[in-house]
Structure formats: C-alpha cells, structure tokens
Amino acid sequence: xxxxxxxxxxxxxxxxxxxxxxxxxxxxxxxxxxxxxxxxxxxxxxxxxxxxxxxxxxxxxxxxxxxxxxxxxxxxxxxxxxxxxxxxxxxxxxxxxxxxxxxxxxxxxxxxxxxxxxxxxxxxxxxxxxxxxxxxxxxxxxxxxxxxxxxxxxxxxxxxxxxxxxxxxxxxxxxxxxxxxxxxxxxxxxxxxxxxxxxxxxxxxxxxxxxxxxxxxxxxxxxxxxxxxxxxxxxxxxxxxxxxxxxxxxxxxxxxxxxxxxxxxxxxxxxxxxxxxxxxxxxxxxxxxxxxxxxxxxxxxxxxx
Amino acid sequence: xxxxxxxxxxxxxxxxxxxxxxxxxxxxxxxxxxxxxxxxxxxxxxxxxxxxxxxxxxxxxxxxxxxxxxxxxxxxxxxxxxxxxxxxxxxxxxxxxxxxxxxxxxxxxxxxxxxxxxxxxxxxxxxxxxxxxxxxxxxxxxxxxxxxxxxxxxxxxxxxxxxxxxxxxxxxxxxxxxxxxxxxxxxxxxxxxxxxxxxxxxxxxxxxxxxxxxxxxxxxxxxxxxxxxxxxxxxxxxxxxxxxxxxxxxxxxxxxxxxxxxxxxxxxxxxxxxxxxxxxxxxxxxxxxxxxxxxxxxxxxxxxx
Numbered sequence: 001x002x003x004x005x006x007x008x009x010x011x012x013x014x015x016x017x018x019x020x021x022x023x024x025x026x027x028x029x030x031x032x033x034x035x036x037x038x039x040x041x042x043x044x045x046x047x048x049x050x051x052x053x054x055x056x057x058x059x060x061x062x063x064x065x066x067x068x069x070x071x072x073x074x075x076x077x078x079x080x081x082x083x084x085x086x087x088x089x090x091x092x093x094x095x096x097x098x099x100x101x102x103x104x105x106x107x108x109x110x111x112x113x114x115x116x117x118x119x120x121x122x123x124x125x126x127x128x129x130x131x132x133x134x135x136x137x138x139x140x141x142x143x144x145x146x147x148x149x150x151x152x153x154x155x156x157x158x159x160x161x162x163x164x165x166x167x168x169x170x171x172x173x174x175x176x177x178x179x180x181x182x183x184x185x186x187x188x189x190x191x192x193x194x195x196x197x198x199x200x201x202x203x204x205x206x207x208x209x210x211x212x213x214x215x216x217x218x219x220x221x222x223x224x225x226x227x228x229x230x231x232x233x234x235x236x237x238x239x240x241x242x243x244x245x246x247x248x249x250x251x252x253x254x255x256x257x258x259x260x261x262x263x264x265x266x267x268x269x270x271x272x273x274x275x276x277x278x279x280x281x282x283x284x285x286x287x288x289x290x291x292x293x294x295x296x297x298x299x300x301x302x303x304x305x
Numbered sequence: 306x307x308x309x310x311x312x313x314x315x316x317x318x319x320x321x322x323x324x325x326x327x328x329x330x331x332x333x334x335x336x337x338x339x340x341x342x343x344x345x346x347x348x349x350x351x352x353x354x355x356x357x358x359x360x361x362x363x364x365x366x367x368x369x370x371x372x373x374x375x376x377x378x379x380x381x382x383x384x385x386x387x388x389x390x391x392x393x394x395x396x397x398x399x400x401x402x403x404x405x406x407x408x409x410x411x412x413x414x415x416x417x418x419x420x421x422x423x424x425x426x427x428x429x430x431x432x433x434x435x436x437x438x439x440x441x442x443x444x445x446x447x448x449x450x451x452x453x454x455x456x457x458x459x460x461x462x463x464x465x466x467x468x469x470x471x472x473x474x475x476x477x478x479x480x481x482x483x484x485x486x487x488x489x490x491x492x493x494x495x496x497x498x499x500x501x502x503x504x505x506x507x508x509x510x511x512x513x514x515x516x517x518x519x520x521x522x523x524x525x526x527x528x529x530x531x532x533x534x535x536x537x538x539x540x541x542x543x544x545x546x547x548x549x550x551x552x553x554x555x556x557x558x559x560x561x562x563x564x565x566x567x568x569x570x571x572x573x574x575x576x577x578x579x580x581x582x583x584x585x586x587x588x589x590x591x592x593x594x595x596x597x598x599x600x601x602x603x604x605x606x607x608x609x610x
Contacts, residue, residue: 097564098567101330101331255603258606262351264567264568
C-alpha cells in the first residue's frame, strides 16, 4: 500500500487542501507532551473523505452507488456528477443538504444505522448493475483517506511518535497506520471509538472483523457501526490502544475545541479530543491528534454548545 | 504603500497561513455572479490581525502597549512576550482567555467601547513611557492586515472585480483597497459596517474622519467605534459603497456560514455575509467576500445559533 499512498498523494496535490497541523497548548498541558492537531476539518467538503472520493472516482468510468453517514457522500457528490448516495435516515441535516446542493441523487434509507443502510445500497447496486464504492473498505480509499493524511502529518510534525485517530469503518486509521509504522516502526497508533459502538475493540478481542453492530443513537454517526472486512486485517497488527468515549464526552470534546481553538468540529471528529481530555490516553511522546471533519448542522451545534 | 505591502507579504511567507479562497455556491446563487470567500477566519490566532502584529512587532525593540477589541490583542500576544494589552470590559470571553493563555498582560478598562478604552491605553503608554501600537492606524499595519490579504485574493481569484470587506478602524479595508485598485483600477470596494456604528459612512458624508463614536451594544465589537485618522484618507477615494447591517442581520450571517460552509465565524466577520444575504449589495461582476475572523466564545455562539 506504500506505493499506492505515494501515488495518491501526488494525484491529490492541488486537488485538495494541505490542511494545517496546529500546535495545541491546551492538549499539551493536559497530556504533558507536545500535541498538534491535524485539521482535516478544514478540508474541502469539510472532511478527509474528499481524498478517497476524488481518487476513486477518477479511476471509475461507470456511475457509482455509495453509502455514507454523510461525509463520504458529500465528498462523492463533490467529485462526481451522477452518483447515487444512500444515507441512513438519521443523517445530519448539514450533510444531507450539502449533498443535495451538490446535485447528488440522495436516497434516504428506512434505517438509523449505517450497516443496514449499506445492505440496502448493496441490493440497489446489484439490481441496477452499478458499481458500489465503499466509503472505507477499499485499498485506494484507505490509502487516500489515511495514508496521504499520515504522509502530511509526518512531514509537518516530524517529532510526533503517537497518533490519535478516529475509527469508524477503519479507512482513515488503517491507511494512516500503514504509512506511519512503515516510516516510524516504533510509533504508536491509538484508535478512538464510541463506547456504544466499539467495533475495533470487539474485533481485536474476537480476532476477526466485527462488520456489523446494532444502530446506536449518537450525533457521531461517522464512528457508528461495524469495521471493514478489509480494513481490520490491515489495522489489527498496527494498532496499539483503543480508547472508548461516551456521547457526553464527545459533546464535551466539541465544546473544548470551540473554547480552545475556536473551530466548530463535528461530533464524530471529537472522539479523539474526547479521548484526550477525559484522561483515557497517556502519551509518553509528542502526539498528533487527527480532527476528521466539521460537518455539523447549526441545530446540532446549538444543542451541543 | 505598494512597496511596503510587497515587502510585508515576503516577510509573512511561512509565518502565517496562506488562507483558502473558497467558492461559495450559496452566495453565487444569491448575488447572480461567482462569489468566493477569503477565509482569514482560518488564520493563525483566528484572524487577519496576526499579519500586522507579526510585522510591527518584528520592527520594534521596545515593549508595547496596545488596545484591542480582541483579535489584534490576541495577535500581539502571540507575536510578542512582554506586551500590555488594553481591552474593553465587553471583550469576548474567547478572546480574553486566549490572550491570557498566551501570557499577555491583559488590562480590562472600565469602558464598553473601543474609543474610550484607547484613550485609557494612550494615557497609560504616556505615563509608562512605552510605545503605543495602534491596531489599525499605522501604515505597516494597514499594509499587512489589508494589503497582503488583497495580494493573495487577487492571485487566487483573478477574475474577481468586487471586494466586500468589513470596516472597523479601517486597517484591513484601507490596505486592501490600495492594493486592489493599484492592480485593478476598475474594481469596486464595498465596505460593511454595523448600522449603529457607521463610522465610514459618517466620515464620507462629513468629508473627514469620524474617529470617535459612542459605544453600542453588539457582539460585533471589531466593527464598533470610530475610523482611523490615517486609514480614512487612504480609504476615502477608494471605497465605492458602504453597506450597513443590523445586529440581527449579523447573527443571521453567522448562522448562514454554519449552514452553508460549516465554519463558525465571529459576529464581526459576519458583517460581510450579512450585507450579501440581506440584499444590501448588488454585484455585477465576480466578487470576493472577506471573512476576517473566527474568535467567538462558545457562550456567544450558542446564543446566536
């Protein structure tokens, strides 16, 4: 995957933003080591997902069907004109509106969770004979969404040896871990998940990918549901710790970011901040915390603040 | 000032962020021309003020006293260790906290408005025999805070011919207008102000700078108070229109940015968005709207959302 990451990083130059790596005095004080934030929340379309979407779509000649809790769908809508995007009925309003504005054919499932919605999307793809693009379970998507982010982080924060990542389907974390451990074998990867949907933790305990989990009520829809059948085997030997955070801790993470860095981020992205400020992570070395996205509706932001 | 702007742009390379110019589908639909946002809200320290502060401080050998509604103070605190920063008692909590965290000696005046607070700061500077750094009424500050922003905007949105700017003391707008009209003499400059504190409009009507205005109750403290005695003569022949917006329209502008671009910006910065979405601006040509900052407390953000 290393070669694929290099190729995609080259492809993405000038097509996506080189997002800032910003020093965090607040987290550095809390954790006792220098801590930086990788602000993929400032990325085009509001999340890292645009990386994989642009690359994957550039390679496909046919129309795609995809499934998304929101950010991947918004990214695909930006990258492609004819895509059908299936979303859970719990989709964040800001993400739904953005997909529609970008001209996508957005189809809302009858389910709150990602996994059931994906079943529905897969059936639709089979019926309509279209290509199903997974938001995470695909080598090119892992390489773009995780690998190219890691490449920038290691260039911009060369002293960092701990990487705190959000884990949903596992695309970002798997691609990131491959690049980081290739260049810095002694570095540590910490995956952060919702305590009610801890697919990575359950998968590590079971020794195989838990690809389905029941839907849970959360504003952090991007870290809800099972882990990928292809991402987990990549991640399994590379992850050093899993930190689980509650809904309340995630909301506190959103508030902390506004108070300390003046960025509004989405609840999904706040799992990493939540893990840091709730004392679930110990860092012995300089760390980078990945902030994955900013797409949250004004209504949900108001509830949280 | 053109040479000074070029010199400062060179000085600032690598010291500040090259903030994105982002296309706005929503404003383009509303105004009927292509519209981009210059996102100085994503700048280091949360506003364009870091540009002037870094350059001005780099030239001074003595400790400074300055006065600020918040953003300039935060920028000076970031740029300098020993600065004394005078702020009105109405200062936004997020700005105050940030200055204190950056180690500044922050002194809160007994006044709600900027102008009275500056009188107090000037007296202090005279008494303690220190240099008073104006947040806007200084050539180097105008060149950095406005000129270098304009240089980036003209490079990144070469088709734009209308520039929508916030006007407080006039530093950003004066420096911006000098560069823009030098390179594009037929371009148009639109200044946006709070309807209760319309110093630019009053000054244009009077034919001289109105440097003092009574304090008004607003969350947009950065556009409250008089215009600079040095910025106004620069701006006077270059500004084409003044748009005045109400507090309610400003709050609506903050909400619009979250809904359409998913960025939380500060009320001061929302004067330009407010002018666009309230129909106070007509654009016949492609436009760039400058978003000056993001420093708003979680408490005020919640009230607005």
